[in-house]
Amino acid sequence: MVNLKNDYNTIGDKLILEELINKCSNKYVGYGTDEETKKLNDLVKKLCNLDVDSYVLSGGTITNVIGLSEMLKYPYEAVIAVDSSHINFHETGAIEATGHKIIYTPKIGGKIDISKIEETYNKFTDNHMVLPKALYISNATELGEVYTLDELKEISKICKKLNLYFFIDGARLPIALVASKYNISDIASLADMFYIGGTKNGLPFGELLIITNNELKEHFNYLIKNRLGMLAKGFIGAIMFNKYLSDNYYLKLAKSANDMADLLRLELKDYIIYPNNTNQVFIKLDNKKIDEIKDKIAFEIWEELHGFKVIRLVSSYNTKKEEILEAIKIIKG
Numbered sequence: 001m002v003n004l005k006n007d008y009n010t011i012g013d014k015l016i017l018e019e020l021i022n023k024c025s026n027k028y029v030g031y032g033t034d035e036e037t038k039k040l041n042d043l044v045k046k047l048c049n050l051d052v053d054s055y056v057l058s059g060g061t062i063t064n065v066i067g068l069s070e071m072l073k074y075p076y077e078a079v080i081a082v083d084s085s086h087i088n089f090h091e092t093g094a095i096e097a098t099g100h101k102i103i104y105t106p107k108i109g110g111k112i113d114i115s116k117i118e119e120t121y122n123k124f125t126d127n128h129m130v131l132p133k134a135l136y137i138s139n140a141t142e143l144g145e146v147y148t149l150d151e152l153k154e155i156s157k158i159c160k161k162l163n164l165y166f167f168i169d170g171a172r173l174p175i176a177l178v179a180s181k182y183n184i185s186d187i188a189s190l191a192d193m194f195y196i197g198g199t200k201n202g203l204p205f206g207e208l209l210i211i212t213n214n215e216l217k218e219h220f221n222y223l224i225k226n227r228l229g230m231l232a233k234g235f236i237g238a239i240m241f242n243k244y245l246s247d248n249y250y251l252k253l254a255k256s257a258n259d260m261a262d263l264l265r266l267e268l269k270d271y272i273i274y275p276n277n278t279n280q281v282f283i284k285l286d287n288k289k290i291d292e293i294k295d296k297i298a299f300e301i302w303e304e305l306h307g308f309k310v311i312r313l314v315s316s317y318n319t320k321k322e323e324i325l326e327a328i329k330i331i332k333g
Helices: 014-022 035-048 060-071 114-122 149-162 173-179 184-190 220-226 234-267 287-293 321-332
Strands: 053-057 077-081 102-104 131-138 165-169 193-197 207-211 280-285 300-305 308-314
Touching: 014 234, 035 053, 035 184, 035 207, 035 234, 053 060, 053 220, 053 234, 060 077, 060 131, 060 165, 060 193, 060 207, 060 220, 077 114, 114 131, 114 149, 131 149, 149 165, 149 184, 173 193, 173 234, 184 193, 193 234, 234 280, 234 308, 234 321, 280 287, 287 308, 287 321
Parallel strands: 077 102, 077 131, 131 165, 165 193
Antiparallel strands: 053 207, 193 207, 280 308, 300 308
16 A cells, blocks of 8 residues: 555654664763753754754644743733644644633635734734734645745734734644745744654654744743653654754755655646645545545545545655555556
């Protein structure tokens, strides 16, 4: 079976695992006070061209919860996001469980409608309503779209005007960076907090949360511990991210995933329903075709629309061209 169900279906990239094996006999101090973590922090500052703080956390949901918990300090504060955002649709109420409301704002495809952000904010007028305090986007989006640099600049500008913190979910940020014309330092100059995803791009686990806004840095380690996110063996994540970020290796992994998705898009262009240029490919198929291919390709049924279904095919850092060609052959019949 060709597995295109998601981009976290293997243990991890061979070079990353070899880096861990090479250092498996080393002795480290725990809880992020080791030399590997210091090396990583210095590397991230260099990549961002800013005096940022950075932390390795285990996965996307806990990273979103911890990051937004720092931004939303009072129970009456809320975060603005689109209804299809990961924090709303695929995190089992994790944000709401912290006592904070998610405010829905209009979208275009999977992107936030930038022209409606201020209008959404202005609907919350007094103390009988929650107070919008943060704005959340994911890049790439749930539909695989990438925000342009101009769009990110405009969002950042609006957030500053409205006194909103700007948070970027970067679970697939390496994928977005490869598909765009900007880099980590551009993101760091615009967002108050963001993260570089590893779980969906070749690491066994891990997301690297980066704080650029000095207001959010104080006592952040306390919050991580309080929210159950502190890893005793944090040096494992640091070792992986040091290898991952060095020489832009994380972008090489992401490019491989995007290249394979490009081949899918080229050959299945007549089936595409949500255009993008990242590693998620959305195509429409009828029920008969889905029954024909379901035992040959692993995929996710995304939604049902007007008598057909939308399925999602996802390539990853180690998806082989032969697998893509086989999937194309199966779908075309």
